[in-house]
Amino acid sequence: GAGAAVMAGAFYLSVADHLPWQPVFSAKPTIVVDVPTRLGADDDVQKKAGDYLVHALSQFSAVRTLAPVSPAGVDVASITGWVSSAPPVKLQGSKEYRLSIAYSTDERRHEVSWQVIDVQSNEALRAGISKAALDGGDAREIQEKLLSRLALSLAGEEGVIVSLEAARQLVTPSIGYGCVLQADVALARIDPEGLASAHGCLEKSVSYQAADADVLASLAMVLVATGEASAAPTVAERALKLADKAVALAPQSSQSYVAQMQARFAAGETEAAFISGRRAAALNPLDDAIPARLGLLLFVSGAYSDGVNLARVADAGSEYLHHDAALTLALEDYRSGRYREVLRRARELANPADTAVNLLRVAAAGQLGLTREATSALDGLRLGKT
Secondary structure, eight states, X not given: OHHHHHHHHHHHHHHHTTOOSOOEEEEEEXXXXXXXXXXXXXXXXXXXXXXXXHXXXXXXXXXXXXXXXXXXXXXHHHHHTOOOOSSOOEEEEEEEEEEEEEEEEOSSEEEEEEEEEETTTOXXXXXXXXXXXXXXXXXXXXXXXXXXXXXXXXHSTTOHHHHHHHHHHHHSOOEEHHHHHHHHHHHHHTOHHHHHHHHHHHHHHHHHOTTOHHHHHHHHHHHHHTTHHHHOHHHHHHHHHHHHHHHHHOTTOHHHHHHHHHHHHHTTOHHHHHHHHHHHHXXXXXXXXXXXXXXXXXXXXXXXXXHHHHHHHHHHHOSSOOHHHHHHHHHHHHHTTOHHHHHHHHHHTOOXXXXXXXXXXXXXXXXXXXXXXXXXXXXXXXXXHO
Protein backbone atom coordinates (compact mmCIF):
# COMPACT_ATOMS: atom_id res chain seq x y z
CA GLY A 1 0.00 0.00 0.00
CA ALA A 2 2.74 2.48 0.93
CA GLY A 3 4.62 2.34 -2.38
CA ALA A 4 1.37 2.59 -4.31
CA ALA A 5 0.31 5.81 -2.59
CA VAL A 6 3.72 7.41 -3.02
CA MET A 7 3.92 6.48 -6.72
CA ALA A 8 0.40 7.78 -7.25
CA GLY A 9 1.41 11.10 -5.68
CA ALA A 10 4.50 11.43 -7.85
CA PHE A 11 2.46 10.63 -10.98
CA TYR A 12 -0.27 13.09 -10.00
CA LEU A 13 2.16 15.95 -9.37
CA SER A 14 4.03 15.31 -12.61
CA VAL A 15 0.92 15.47 -14.80
CA ALA A 16 -1.46 17.73 -12.88
CA ASP A 17 0.18 20.96 -13.95
CA HIS A 18 0.08 20.09 -17.65
CA LEU A 19 -3.53 18.99 -18.02
CA PRO A 20 -6.48 21.22 -18.90
CA TRP A 21 -9.19 19.44 -16.85
CA GLN A 22 -10.20 20.21 -13.30
CA PRO A 23 -8.63 17.88 -10.74
CA VAL A 24 -10.70 15.13 -9.20
CA PHE A 25 -11.37 15.89 -5.54
CA SER A 26 -11.92 12.74 -3.51
CA ALA A 27 -13.54 12.39 -0.09
CA LYS A 28 -12.72 9.81 2.56
CA PRO A 29 -14.31 6.39 2.02
CA THR A 30 -17.67 5.40 3.47
CA ILE A 31 -18.14 2.05 5.22
CA VAL A 32 -21.71 0.79 5.38
CA VAL A 33 -21.98 -1.86 8.10
CA ASP A 34 -24.29 -4.64 7.00
CA VAL A 35 -25.45 -7.20 9.59
CA PRO A 36 -27.70 -9.81 7.95
CA THR A 37 -30.60 -10.79 10.23
CA ARG A 38 -30.80 -14.28 11.66
CA LEU A 39 -33.58 -16.22 13.32
CA GLY A 40 -33.94 -16.53 17.06
CA ALA A 41 -31.54 -15.44 19.82
CA ASP A 42 -28.66 -15.13 17.33
CA ASP A 43 -30.31 -12.05 15.83
CA ASP A 44 -29.89 -10.07 19.06
CA VAL A 45 -26.18 -11.04 19.25
CA GLN A 46 -25.76 -9.98 15.60
CA LYS A 47 -27.51 -6.65 16.14
CA LYS A 48 -25.44 -5.81 19.24
CA ALA A 49 -22.24 -6.73 17.39
CA GLY A 50 -23.25 -4.51 14.45
CA ASP A 51 -24.08 -1.56 16.72
CA TYR A 52 -20.77 -1.85 18.58
CA LEU A 53 -18.79 -2.13 15.32
CA VAL A 54 -20.45 1.04 13.98
CA HIS A 55 -19.48 2.79 17.24
CA ALA A 56 -15.87 1.50 17.04
CA LEU A 57 -15.39 2.43 13.36
CA SER A 58 -16.90 5.89 13.87
CA GLN A 59 -13.98 6.77 16.17
CA PHE A 60 -11.51 6.54 13.27
CA SER A 61 -11.08 9.77 11.31
CA ALA A 62 -9.96 7.97 8.12
CA VAL A 63 -13.45 6.70 7.27
CA ARG A 64 -17.10 7.68 7.42
CA THR A 65 -19.30 5.01 8.94
CA LEU A 66 -22.97 4.43 8.17
CA ALA A 67 -25.16 1.97 10.03
CA PRO A 68 -28.04 1.37 7.59
CA VAL A 69 -27.52 0.31 3.99
CA SER A 70 -28.44 3.34 1.90
CA PRO A 71 -31.17 2.82 -0.71
CA ALA A 72 -30.13 2.50 -4.34
CA GLY A 73 -29.75 5.80 -6.15
CA VAL A 74 -28.81 7.85 -3.09
CA ASP A 75 -26.09 10.39 -3.86
CA VAL A 76 -23.13 9.57 -1.62
CA ALA A 77 -22.24 13.27 -1.46
CA SER A 78 -25.51 14.04 0.32
CA ILE A 79 -24.78 11.38 2.97
CA THR A 80 -21.12 12.20 3.50
CA GLY A 81 -21.70 15.94 3.79
CA TRP A 82 -19.17 16.95 1.13
CA VAL A 83 -20.13 20.46 0.08
CA SER A 84 -18.82 21.83 -3.19
CA SER A 85 -17.16 25.24 -3.02
CA ALA A 86 -15.79 27.59 -5.64
CA PRO A 87 -13.65 27.15 -7.69
CA PRO A 88 -15.67 24.24 -9.12
CA VAL A 89 -14.03 20.89 -8.49
CA LYS A 90 -15.27 17.69 -10.06
CA LEU A 91 -16.68 15.61 -7.20
CA GLN A 92 -15.69 11.98 -7.32
CA GLY A 93 -17.09 11.78 -3.83
CA SER A 94 -16.57 8.97 -1.45
CA LYS A 95 -15.86 5.38 -2.40
CA GLU A 96 -18.43 3.16 -0.70
CA TYR A 97 -17.51 -0.16 0.88
CA ARG A 98 -19.98 -2.58 2.44
CA LEU A 99 -18.73 -4.39 5.51
CA SER A 100 -20.76 -7.55 5.97
CA ILE A 101 -20.31 -9.31 9.33
CA ALA A 102 -21.55 -12.52 10.91
CA TYR A 103 -21.11 -12.83 14.67
CA SER A 104 -21.55 -16.14 16.47
CA THR A 105 -21.04 -17.39 20.02
CA ASP A 106 -21.08 -20.67 21.86
CA GLU A 107 -20.04 -21.65 25.40
CA ARG A 108 -16.37 -21.83 24.40
CA ARG A 109 -15.69 -18.88 22.09
CA HIS A 110 -16.82 -15.85 20.10
CA GLU A 111 -16.22 -15.64 16.35
CA VAL A 112 -16.67 -12.82 13.85
CA SER A 113 -16.34 -13.39 10.11
CA TRP A 114 -16.30 -10.37 7.82
CA GLN A 115 -16.14 -9.35 4.17
CA VAL A 116 -15.37 -5.99 2.60
CA ILE A 117 -17.42 -5.61 -0.59
CA ASP A 118 -17.12 -2.98 -3.33
CA VAL A 119 -20.66 -1.57 -3.52
CA GLN A 120 -20.27 -0.53 -7.19
CA SER A 121 -19.03 -3.88 -8.54
CA ASN A 122 -20.34 -6.18 -5.75
CA GLU A 123 -16.85 -7.74 -5.67
CA ALA A 124 -15.57 -9.15 -2.36
CA LEU A 125 -12.23 -7.35 -1.82
CA ARG A 126 -11.06 -8.73 1.53
CA ALA A 127 -12.38 -11.22 4.07
CA GLY A 128 -11.32 -12.69 7.39
CA ILE A 129 -12.31 -14.49 10.58
CA SER A 130 -11.34 -13.52 14.15
CA LYS A 131 -11.91 -15.72 17.18
CA ALA A 132 -11.61 -15.25 20.93
CA ALA A 133 -11.88 -17.95 23.61
CA LEU A 134 -14.26 -17.21 26.49
CA ASP A 135 -12.06 -18.76 29.23
CA GLY A 136 -14.50 -17.69 31.92
CA GLY A 137 -14.18 -14.02 30.88
CA ASP A 138 -16.98 -11.47 30.53
CA ALA A 139 -18.82 -12.14 27.23
CA ARG A 140 -19.47 -8.46 26.55
CA GLU A 141 -15.82 -7.46 27.14
CA ILE A 142 -14.66 -10.24 24.81
CA GLN A 143 -17.10 -9.10 22.11
CA GLU A 144 -15.95 -5.47 22.42
CA LYS A 145 -12.26 -6.44 22.30
CA LEU A 146 -12.79 -8.63 19.22
CA LEU A 147 -14.74 -5.90 17.39
CA SER A 148 -12.34 -3.11 18.48
CA ARG A 149 -9.45 -5.10 16.97
CA LEU A 150 -11.49 -5.58 13.78
CA ALA A 151 -12.20 -1.82 13.57
CA LEU A 152 -8.46 -1.07 13.96
CA SER A 153 -7.49 -3.63 11.31
CA LEU A 154 -9.99 -2.06 8.89
CA ALA A 155 -9.71 1.69 9.55
CA GLY A 156 -6.36 2.13 11.36
CA GLU A 157 -3.31 3.58 9.55
CA GLU A 158 -2.19 0.11 8.38
CA GLY A 159 -5.79 -1.02 7.83
CA VAL A 160 -7.53 -2.88 5.01
CA ILE A 161 -9.61 0.12 3.83
CA VAL A 162 -6.54 2.40 3.81
CA SER A 163 -4.57 -0.08 1.67
CA LEU A 164 -7.50 -0.51 -0.75
CA GLU A 165 -7.78 3.28 -1.06
CA ALA A 166 -4.01 3.60 -1.62
CA ALA A 167 -4.23 1.13 -4.50
CA ARG A 168 -7.19 3.10 -5.93
CA GLN A 169 -5.21 6.34 -5.64
CA LEU A 170 -2.54 4.79 -7.88
CA VAL A 171 -5.09 4.02 -10.62
CA THR A 172 -7.09 7.27 -10.34
CA PRO A 173 -4.96 9.99 -8.67
CA SER A 174 -6.98 12.64 -6.86
CA ILE A 175 -6.52 15.60 -4.56
CA GLY A 176 -8.27 15.95 -1.21
CA TYR A 177 -8.50 12.62 0.57
CA GLY A 178 -6.00 11.10 -1.90
CA CYS A 179 -3.32 13.51 -0.61
CA VAL A 180 -4.22 12.78 3.03
CA LEU A 181 -3.73 9.10 2.29
CA GLN A 182 -0.31 9.72 0.74
CA ALA A 183 0.70 11.82 3.74
CA ASP A 184 -0.44 9.12 6.20
CA VAL A 185 1.66 6.50 4.44
CA ALA A 186 4.73 8.78 4.18
CA LEU A 187 4.41 9.80 7.86
CA ALA A 188 4.14 6.18 9.02
CA ARG A 189 7.15 5.15 6.89
CA ILE A 190 9.31 8.28 7.45
CA ASP A 191 9.70 8.60 3.69
CA PRO A 192 11.17 12.02 2.67
CA GLU A 193 10.21 11.67 -1.03
CA GLY A 194 6.69 10.61 -0.09
CA LEU A 195 6.39 13.56 2.31
CA ALA A 196 7.55 16.01 -0.38
CA SER A 197 5.05 14.56 -2.86
CA ALA A 198 2.21 14.64 -0.28
CA HIS A 199 3.14 18.23 0.64
CA GLY A 200 2.66 19.44 -2.96
CA CYS A 201 -0.58 17.48 -3.26
CA LEU A 202 -1.99 18.90 0.02
CA GLU A 203 -1.07 22.50 -0.91
CA LYS A 204 -2.99 22.03 -4.17
CA SER A 205 -5.97 20.61 -2.22
CA VAL A 206 -5.99 23.58 0.19
CA SER A 207 -6.02 26.02 -2.74
CA TYR A 208 -9.20 24.32 -4.05
CA GLN A 209 -10.94 23.43 -0.79
CA ALA A 210 -9.80 25.54 2.15
CA ALA A 211 -12.20 24.06 4.71
CA ASP A 212 -11.42 20.35 4.66
CA ALA A 213 -10.35 19.43 8.22
CA ASP A 214 -8.54 16.24 7.14
CA VAL A 215 -6.46 18.09 4.53
CA LEU A 216 -5.59 20.93 6.97
CA ALA A 217 -4.59 18.49 9.74
CA SER A 218 -2.54 16.43 7.30
CA LEU A 219 -0.69 19.48 5.93
CA ALA A 220 0.13 20.62 9.49
CA MET A 221 1.60 17.17 10.29
CA VAL A 222 3.65 17.14 7.07
CA LEU A 223 5.11 20.61 7.82
CA VAL A 224 6.20 19.30 11.25
CA ALA A 225 7.51 15.94 9.96
CA THR A 226 9.72 17.51 7.27
CA GLY A 227 11.41 19.66 9.93
CA GLU A 228 10.29 22.89 8.25
CA ALA A 229 8.18 23.92 11.27
CA SER A 230 11.17 23.53 13.64
CA ALA A 231 13.49 25.41 11.28
CA ALA A 232 11.30 28.46 10.61
CA PRO A 233 8.98 30.23 13.10
CA THR A 234 6.69 31.36 10.26
CA VAL A 235 6.17 27.73 9.16
CA ALA A 236 5.60 26.67 12.79
CA GLU A 237 2.97 29.41 13.09
CA ARG A 238 1.30 28.29 9.86
CA ALA A 239 1.25 24.62 10.96
CA LEU A 240 -0.40 25.66 14.23
CA LYS A 241 -3.02 27.77 12.42
CA LEU A 242 -3.82 24.86 10.07
CA ALA A 243 -4.18 22.44 13.01
CA ASP A 244 -6.30 24.89 15.04
CA LYS A 245 -8.61 25.36 12.04
CA ALA A 246 -8.86 21.56 11.63
CA VAL A 247 -9.89 21.25 15.30
CA ALA A 248 -12.49 24.03 14.87
CA LEU A 249 -13.92 22.32 11.75
CA ALA A 250 -13.83 18.76 13.13
CA PRO A 251 -13.79 18.85 16.94
CA GLN A 252 -14.69 15.13 17.12
CA SER A 253 -11.78 14.04 14.91
CA SER A 254 -8.83 12.50 16.75
CA GLN A 255 -6.59 13.38 13.76
CA SER A 256 -7.32 17.11 14.19
CA TYR A 257 -5.99 16.88 17.75
CA VAL A 258 -2.97 14.75 16.76
CA ALA A 259 -2.05 17.49 14.26
CA GLN A 260 -2.58 20.15 16.93
CA MET A 261 -0.38 18.18 19.36
CA GLN A 262 2.46 17.96 16.85
CA ALA A 263 2.17 21.60 15.72
CA ARG A 264 2.08 22.86 19.31
CA PHE A 265 5.11 20.73 20.20
CA ALA A 266 7.07 22.05 17.19
CA ALA A 267 6.13 25.61 18.22
CA GLY A 268 7.52 24.97 21.73
CA GLU A 269 4.09 24.85 23.43
CA THR A 270 4.87 21.57 25.21
CA GLU A 271 2.17 21.43 27.90
CA ALA A 272 -0.53 22.52 25.43
CA ALA A 273 0.70 19.80 23.04
CA PHE A 274 0.15 17.12 25.71
CA ILE A 275 -3.41 18.38 26.33
CA SER A 276 -4.15 18.00 22.59
CA GLY A 277 -2.60 14.51 22.60
CA ARG A 278 -4.70 13.37 25.54
CA ARG A 279 -7.82 14.76 23.86
CA ALA A 280 -6.98 12.76 20.71
CA ALA A 281 -6.52 9.57 22.78
CA ALA A 282 -9.86 10.17 24.54
CA LEU A 283 -11.66 10.66 21.20
CA ASN A 284 -10.27 7.41 19.79
CA PRO A 285 -9.04 5.00 22.48
CA LEU A 286 -8.89 2.23 19.84
CA ASP A 287 -6.11 3.80 17.75
CA ASP A 288 -2.68 2.64 19.01
CA ALA A 289 -0.89 5.23 16.87
CA ILE A 290 -2.09 8.03 19.21
CA PRO A 291 -0.45 6.81 22.47
CA ALA A 292 2.64 5.90 20.41
CA ARG A 293 3.01 9.50 19.16
CA LEU A 294 2.12 11.14 22.47
CA GLY A 295 4.46 8.78 24.36
CA LEU A 296 7.45 9.78 22.23
CA LEU A 297 6.82 13.50 22.79
CA LEU A 298 6.44 12.97 26.55
CA PHE A 299 9.66 10.92 26.67
CA VAL A 300 11.80 13.44 24.78
CA SER A 301 10.41 16.16 27.10
CA GLY A 302 11.78 14.26 30.11
CA ALA A 303 8.55 12.57 31.29
CA TYR A 304 10.28 9.20 30.87
CA SER A 305 7.94 6.87 32.75
CA ASP A 306 4.76 8.40 31.20
CA GLY A 307 6.31 8.11 27.74
CA VAL A 308 7.40 4.49 28.25
CA ASN A 309 3.99 3.50 29.67
CA LEU A 310 2.20 4.88 26.61
CA ALA A 311 4.73 3.23 24.26
CA ARG A 312 4.08 -0.13 25.96
CA VAL A 313 0.31 0.35 25.64
CA ALA A 314 0.71 1.03 21.90
CA ASP A 315 3.19 -1.81 21.47
CA ALA A 316 0.97 -4.36 23.27
CA GLY A 317 -2.23 -3.36 21.46
CA SER A 318 -0.86 -3.46 17.94
CA GLU A 319 -0.17 -6.29 15.53
CA TYR A 320 2.56 -4.29 13.79
CA LEU A 321 5.53 -2.25 14.97
CA HIS A 322 4.61 1.41 15.47
CA HIS A 323 7.67 3.57 14.82
CA ASP A 324 7.18 6.10 17.64
CA ALA A 325 6.49 3.39 20.26
CA ALA A 326 9.53 1.37 19.18
CA LEU A 327 11.72 4.50 19.17
CA THR A 328 10.57 5.44 22.71
CA LEU A 329 11.37 1.93 23.98
CA ALA A 330 14.80 2.05 22.26
CA LEU A 331 15.55 5.43 23.89
CA GLU A 332 14.57 3.98 27.28
CA ASP A 333 16.89 1.00 26.68
CA TYR A 334 19.73 3.42 25.89
CA ARG A 335 18.99 5.46 29.02
CA SER A 336 19.13 2.22 31.05
CA GLY A 337 22.39 1.02 29.46
CA ARG A 338 20.79 -1.89 27.51
CA TYR A 339 22.79 -1.16 24.37
CA ARG A 340 22.35 -4.54 22.66
CA GLU A 341 18.59 -4.18 23.05
CA VAL A 342 18.88 -0.69 21.45
CA LEU A 343 20.61 -2.23 18.42
CA ARG A 344 17.98 -4.96 18.15
CA ARG A 345 15.15 -2.40 18.09
CA ALA A 346 17.09 -0.11 15.72
CA ARG A 347 17.56 -2.99 13.25
CA GLU A 348 13.81 -3.69 13.38
CA LEU A 349 13.21 -0.03 12.49
CA ALA A 350 15.85 -0.10 9.73
CA ASN A 351 15.24 2.89 7.47
CA PRO A 352 18.10 4.83 5.83
CA ALA A 353 16.10 8.08 6.05
CA ASP A 354 15.41 7.75 9.79
CA THR A 355 17.90 10.13 11.43
CA ALA A 356 16.85 9.46 15.04
CA VAL A 357 17.23 5.68 14.70
CA ASN A 358 20.59 5.99 12.93
CA LEU A 359 21.90 8.32 15.68
CA LEU A 360 20.81 5.77 18.30
CA ARG A 361 22.57 2.99 16.40
CA VAL A 362 25.81 5.02 16.24
CA ALA A 363 25.64 5.79 19.98
CA ALA A 364 24.80 2.23 21.08
CA ALA A 365 27.42 0.68 18.77
CA GLY A 366 29.97 3.16 20.16
CA GLN A 367 29.13 2.13 23.73
CA LEU A 368 29.62 -1.55 22.79
CA GLY A 369 32.79 -0.89 20.75
CA LEU A 370 31.18 -2.31 17.57
CA THR A 371 33.06 -0.36 14.90
CA ARG A 372 31.40 -1.99 11.89
CA GLU A 373 27.86 -1.35 13.22
CA ALA A 374 28.73 2.28 14.02
CA THR A 375 30.19 2.81 10.51
CA SER A 376 27.10 1.30 8.88
CA ALA A 377 24.83 3.61 10.94
CA LEU A 378 26.97 6.63 10.04
CA ASP A 379 26.59 5.70 6.36
CA GLY A 380 22.83 5.63 6.96
CA LEU A 381 23.00 9.13 8.44
CA ARG A 382 24.93 10.40 5.39
CA LEU A 383 22.36 8.81 3.04
CA GLY A 384 19.54 10.40 5.01
CA LYS A 385 21.10 13.84 4.60
CA THR A 386 21.43 13.62 0.80
